[in-house]
Amino acid sequence: MSFRKKQFLGFGIIMLFVAAILFLTVYFMNGMRSNLREITEDRYEKVKTAGEIRQGFTQSDQVILQLINSEKAADAESKERIEENRNAILQGIAFLEDRLNREEARDLLTQIQIEYSALINTEDDLIRALDGDVPAADLRRLMESRQEQRDSLSEDLSDFSAFQESLMGASVEKSRDTYDQMIISIIAGSILCLTAVVAAAFWVIRSTSMSLKKIINVISRVNYADLSSLPRVEINTKDEIGEIGLAFNEMAASLEDYSLKEKDYTKHISEQNWLQTNIADIATMYQDITDIRTLGEKFIAEAAVILDASAGAFYLRNGEGRDMKFLKQASYAGDGKDAGREEFYLGEGLIGQAALDKRTRVLKEIPDDYSLVSSGLGEMKPKSILIAPVLFEGNVTAVVEFASIREFTALEEKLLTQLLDTLGITVNSVLGRMEIERLLKESQMMTEELQVQSEELQTQSEELQVQSEELQSQSEELRMINEQLEERTRDAEKKSRDLQQANKDIEEKAEQLLLSSKYKSEFLANMSHELRTPLNSILLLSEMLSEGQGEEIPEEQKEVAKVIHSSGKDLLSLINDILDLSKIEAGKLDMLFEEMNLSELPSYLEYNFSHLAQKKNLDFNISIAEDLPGIMYTDQQRFQQIIKNLLSNSFKFTEKGSVSIEVNLADPEKTKNLPLKSKTDFWTEIKVSDTGIGIPESKQSIIFEAFQQGDGASVRKYGGTGLGLSICREFAKLLGGWIFVDSEEGKGSTFTLFIPSLPNGLEEEQHTAAAHLEIAASAAAEETITDTGVEEPEVPAGISKEIRHIFKNKSVLICDDDNRNIYALEKALKAEGMEVTTVQNGQECLEMVGQKRDIDIILMDIMMPVMDGYETMQRLRSMDGLEQMPIIALTAKAMKGDKQKCLDAGASDYISKPLKLDQLLSVMRVWLTKASK
DSSP states (O other): OOHHHHHHHHHHHHHHHHHHHHHHHHHHHHHHHHHHHHIIIIIHHHHHHHHHHHHHHHHHHHHHHHHHHHTOOOOHHHHHHHHHHHHHHHHHHHHHHHHOOSHHHHHHHHHHHHHHHHHHHHHHHHHHHHHSOOOHHHHHHHHHHHHHHHHHHHHHHHHHHHHHHHHHHHHHHHHHHHHHHHHHHHHHHHHHHHHHHHHHHHHHHHHHHHHHHHHHHHHHTOOTTOTTSOOOOOOOOOSHHHHHHHHHHHHHHHHHHHHHHHHHHHHHHHHHHHHHHHHHHHHHHTTTOOSHHHHHHHHHHHHHHHHTOSEEEEEEEESSGGGOEEEEEEEESOOTTOSSOSEEETTSHHHHHHHHHTOOEEEOSOOTTSOOEEOSSOEEOOSEEEEEEEEETTEEEEEEEEEESSOOOHHHHHHHHHHHHHHHHHHHHHHHHHHHHHHHHHHHHHHHHHHHHHHHHHHHHHHHHHHHHHHHHHHHHHHHHHHHHHHHHHHHHHHHHHHHHHHHHHHHHHHHHHHHHHHHHHHHHHHHHHHHHHHHHHHHHHHHHHHTOSSOOOHHHHHHHHHHHHHHHHHHHHHHHHHHHHHHHHTOOOOOOEEEEGGGHHHHHHHHHHHHHHHHTOEEEEEEOTTSOSEEEEOHHHHHHHHHHHHHHHHHTOSSSEEEEEEEEOOHHHHTTSSOTTTOSOEEEEEEEEOSSOOOGGGTTTTTSTTOOSOHHHHHHHOOOSOHHHHHHHHHHHTTOEEEEEEETTTEEEEEEEEEOOTTOOOSOOSOOTTSOOBOOSOGGGOOOTTSOOOOOOOOOSOOHHHHGGGTTOEEEEEOSOHHHHHHHHHHHHHTTOEEEEESSHHHHHHHHHHOOOOOEEEEESSOSSSOHHHHHHHHHHSTTOTTOOEEEEEOOOBTTHHHHHHHHTOSEEEESSOOHHHHHHHHHHHHHHHHO
16 A cells, blocks of 8 residues: 555544534534524523613612702603603513513513503502692692502512523533543544544554654765765655655766856856966066066066966067067076077977967876976976967067976966966056167267257358358459349330239239138137137027926926037038138148047047937948058047038938948059158058948049038938038148049949148148138037038036036126126026126126125126126136135137137136037036135
């Protein structure tokens, strides 16, 4: 019989006895419940009602006795109380009459009813007697008659209560008997149930204890410290005990497998930790190393300790091609003759072959005549040698060799491989730093030599001055000869006068052109100021509305504000384009040729255009040639603006597909006919390609002209002014380069730009015109992508909440004659919690500062009536206590030198219009923080 059946049989017997006990318990409890209900719901209620009737008698007695003692007629209140008591007593008698089912009780209740009716009649006679004038003897007789009736009624009522109480006692006794029978039955049933349980349990336990004992013996032999080898249970039965044994055997097998895997994993983790720790230690050691010999000594020493090597050497590559050889820079644990060879050529010996193959070699069978590893106590032959090349970008830069009196493990070989990856980078970095230091020293020496040559040239100049005086005396002799020639020249004078008249006419035209150019420059400067002032208010207010500062603004109005802000930015971009083009045409654009890092170009392009590619769902590919030099010399700002304009143009006219840019070292065949060949060390070729709408061949000759686009349909669909490509062409010329276009309508366009690297810049003064005022960009931050509609990468708007508290309760004075600017600034600054005071000109500013001394910062416009910003700031700085007052100059003037002029006049900082709210708040926060400290 299975263990399950045994359990079912044992529990079945137990459940049978338990059911019998429960049945007897319910039967006896039901009898007790009936007796208890009879006592509480019948007997007790009757006794209670009898008591209430007796209480009603007592209350009636009290009222009648009061009437008798007062010897007055019964009033209405007394009669009403008597009547209420009678009604309560009659209701109680009626209640008992309905509940009585025994004859004896009914007889007693009938007797009570008869006697109470007689009592009522007697009481009524007594009340009437009290109301009338009756003899005292009659009154006493009525009172005695009532007392007799009252005593008889009380006795009968007592008998009735006693009878009901005797019935209650009988019911209680019956309940006790039933309870005793129930207890006896439960005890007897429990004894029988317990006997059955013990018998069934003994039978089941006895039949299974032997099998379980075997399993327990096996489990007790388990060694929990080592789960790789576990005992097994011998299975002799096919019941549940056998299944338990089988399950234990399967669990033991799984635990053994898991234990082996856990040991392997723990070993792997330990090895990885050892690798990472040692790599980090070596990487930390590289810091502050400035020469290759120190690097080699530290590396070979640290690596030898980690690898438990007995000797080691570090070799550095020297030379190229056939002359390439490796020189020893450092060694570890060498004997008196030092460790290792001093040098070897590529492919020479095992170490040279390892460098040639660019592979690590491990030697385990060492010849007997190999160099011995020495110590203070003696010498011994190494058992293993490890040779490994150090690579950087696929080229061998160094070789390391280690010898050990034991064999190197695979883990140690792996560690060395990973260490050499970072060592190659470090070696290249240290060599580069050493080369820079060498070039710097050479540059200093050349500077000193040039200074000596300059002094020699000064001496030669003085000698030439002496020679010039000698020539002057000779020219006096020639004067005599010239007089003889005067006659001959008179005939030519008439022709000369005609020529002079023609030249005079040309000069007048030139002066008119010069004056016209001057007027144009002044007009553009004034227009820049007049346009930027209202544009400042538009941009500030629209930015505030779009961000919803200070109040809840509907989303629809926020969108309108964003459109206004975007349109203002486009207008500012157009103004900058026109000014740039004007500067180029007037020859007033300065070019600053300086060092530019081409390796930073991919990250610059990714930052500026990846968001636009994602927005238009276009592929944006950036390719930089590996052979391209890292440094070139050009005007970085104009170079970047050309690329930004070309890329923006491609993104603008490309709806699907991709936009790509390739930066390569230009093929000399392509640039051999270009100018400046003798002044540049290399040319950079930039290709910007797209899969856009393309350019018709008939229009390709005019797209680089100002205000020209492909056709009217393009203008209507894509917008723009046609200035972008014109500025690209002019900037390319100013940088000494050229730009070409190759396009097919409907398939896309490719713009190719050639820019030379000019270490000495352009010698010719072709970028300046001394007679003109120079209109310059007010700041590099204002340089925007022209004629494209490209949005700037998004930046976090506003200042973080953690630093906004700097503006709370700060007092700012705004000095500006334009009410639009005042309104915009006042609203924005009040939204930041600042107290704002405004004035219209410099004179009012001085008066307000004199009256209000708690001002924390001043925003100063420059162009104002009565007193301009320059004079106002100078006077403020001369006032006591205002030497350190933060004053920020706000101006729409875009002339070069305006910033320095503001700072010289006393401004703490300078911001050009149109203002960017985040920029203004950031500058104010910096100066308020300084002032608070």
